[in-house]
Amino acid sequence: MKGMTLIVKKITQIICPIIFVFGIYIIIHGHLTPGGGFAGGVIMAGAFILQILANGNILPALRKEEEGLEFLESSAILGFLIIAGLGLLFSGSVVFFANFLNKGQLGKLISAGFIPIENIVIGAEVCAAIAAIFIALVVYKDEESK
Amino acid sequence: MVFKWYAHLIDNSDILEDKMELYLILILVLMILGSIYSLNASDLLSAVISYGIVGFGLVIAFLLLQAPDLAIVQVVVEVITLVVMIATIKNTQAKISQMKFKPKIAIYYALIVIAALIFVIIFEKATGCLNSFGADTMRMAEHYISGVEHTKSANLVTGVILDFRAYDTLGEATVLFTAVIGVLTILRIKGKKEEDK
Amino acid sequence: MIIYILCFLLFLVGLYGVISKRNLIKIIIGIAIMEYSINLFFIMIGYIEGSSAPIISKGFEHVNFVDPLPQALILTSIVIGLATTALLLAVAIRLYQKYGTFDINKIRDLKG
Numbered sequence: 001m002k003g004m005t006l007i008v009k010k011i012t013q014i015i016c017p018i019i020f021v022f023g024i025y026i027i028i029h030g031h032l033t034p035g036g037g038f039a040g041g042v043i044m045a046g047a048f049i050l051q052i053l054a055n056g057n058i059l060p061a062l063r064k065e066e067e068g069l070e071f072l073e074s075s076a077i078l079g080f081l082i083i084a085g086l087g088l089l090f091s092g093s094v095v096f097f098a099n100f101l102n103k104g105q106l107g108k109l110i111s112a113g114f115i116p117i118e119n120i121v122i123g124a125e126v127c128a129a130i131a132a133i134f135i136a137l138v139v140y141k142d143e144e145s146k
Numbered sequence: 147m148v149f150k151w152y153a154h155l156i157d158n159s160d161i162l163e164d165k166m167e168l169y170l171i172l173i174l175v176l177m178i179l180g181s182i183y184s185l186n187a188s189d190l191l192s193a194v195i196s197y198g199i200v201g202f203g204l205v206i207a208f209l210l211l212q213a214p215d216l217a218i219v220q221v222v223v224e225v226i227t228l229v230v231m232i233a234t235i236k237n238t239q240a241k242i243s244q245m246k247f248k249p250k251i252a253i254y255y256a257l258i259v260i261a262a263l264i265f266v267i268i269f270e271k272a273t274g275c276l277n278s279f280g281a282d283t284m285r286m287a288e289h290y291i292s293g294v295e296h297t298k299s300a301n302l303v304t305g306v307i308l309d310f311r312a313y314d315t316l317g318e319a320t321v322l323f324t325a326v327i328g329v330l331t332i333l334r335i336k337g338k339k340e341e342d343k
Numbered sequence: 344m345i346i347y348i349l350c351f352l353l354f355l356v357g358l359y360g361v362i363s364k365r366n367l368i369k370i371i372i373g374i375a376i377m378e379y380s381i382n383l384f385f386i387m388i389g390y391i392e393g394s395s396a397p398i399i400s401k402g403f404e405h406v407n408f409v410d411p412l413p414q415a416l417i418l419t420s421i422v423i424g425l426a427t428t429a430l431l432l433a434v435a436i437r438l439y440q441k442y443g444t445f446d447i448n449k450i451r452d453l454k455g
Binding site for chain 3 (some may be wrong): 166167170171175177181193194200201204208209211212213215216220223226227231232234235238258262268269273278279281290291294300301302303305313314318321325326328332335
Binding site for chain 1 (some may be wrong): 206213214218222223225226229231233234250294298299300301303304305307308312313315316319320321323325326329330332333334335
């Protein structure tokens with residue numbers, strides 16, 4: 001797969017950070033507005049996909065990036081489990097997935113206990129998973145012919 | 147003229163709410179037509195593109211059914227699915243051998259219609275116990291809605307998936323991880339050790 | 344009731360694609376259509392006439408909400424659907440590279 005022309009590459013450079021920041025915004029406000037970890041993660045993966053489509057198939061760089069994405073995904077699932085396990089220790093009742101943090105006030109950005117933290121972890125996991133799938137499908141497809 | 151009619155429609159917004167079911171029926175008919183064309187198209191690119199009709203129609207249906215979370219996720223997922231599918235069929239031989247029309251094939255289509263009718267009758271018997279569309283069936287939901295006092299999350303859907311039903315989300319993460327590992331196992335031929343030599 | 348039946352017809356169209364088409368990509372499209380119709384059916388059951396989306400904001404504390412439980416279930420299901428579709432496409436790519444066709448009848452003939 002070849003890259004596209006200079007115009008496309010430049011516009012991608014301008015647009016991609018905006019999409020990425022929008023995904024982060026959706027994840028952070030997941031407990032107040034529509035959205036959340038799943039929606040924000042998929043939007044961030046969309047920014048990755050736009051970069052790969054515009055700049056084309058640079059195999060060594062993408063291989064390194066895919067290893068990083070796998071590491072991010074595995075550690076995100078591990079983090080989710082650790083947050084769940086902390087509920088066993090710090091909440092009064094011994095419950096897996098117990099919401100042990102201070103709840104705060106309804107409608108504020110810092111509220112709802114550990115739900116925002118879980119949202120961030122889920123967002124990282126979904127983003128890494130979908131970007132890794134796309135890299136595998138588009139890049140490793142041509143591997144045999146080389 | 148059209149503008150006047152539109153202003154009238156906006157003023158009496160009750161009309162819009164009453165016709166919700168009609169709009170949904172129109173969108174569903176469009177989705178069914180798009181899917182039939184997609185399955186019968188004679189070349190793969192137009193099949194994939196008309197499959198997009200189904201996904202984007204689903205986005206509008208979600209918005210009408212008051213599910214904005216799902217609409218956001220679905221619209222991005224649909225775009226990524228189309229990109230992945232087009233990347234798959236790119237540089238492949240796209241023509242599909244079609245069946246020629248014979249009397250035998252007419253019997254085949256008649257059998258399909260009869261089977262569909264039987265399925266629909268069984269479905270109607272099976273789901274007859276459901277309430278009609280839009281009726282109030284808040285047996286379970288009362289608990290989750292009053293649970294806002296417990297979670298303090300303004301978005302009720304996020305409160306459900308990350309607090310009451312966090313085990314579901316854990317299972318989802320596991321399935322996603324398994325799918326990624328499966329894709330990498332199938333597509334990566336050279337292992338890392340061979341590459342170093 | 345007719346709206347449920349239309350939703351089920353969409354499911355049947357997907358089933359028709361899976362059973363009778365011979366192209367691998369069209370089989371995958373059929374599976375995805377079945378999945379979409381099931382998602383839509385769940386959300387339709389949770390819908391309540393004249394109520395608003397399940398998000399609490401200022402001034403809307405005491406209105407009726409639609410059922411949040413089916414929405415939460417389907418939210419995870421959509422993302423899983425993307426991953427499983429990608430898995431099926433990966434299998435299709437490998438089969439195409441080995442046999443040079445997407446037609447399952449020809450793939451069956453080439454066996455051995």
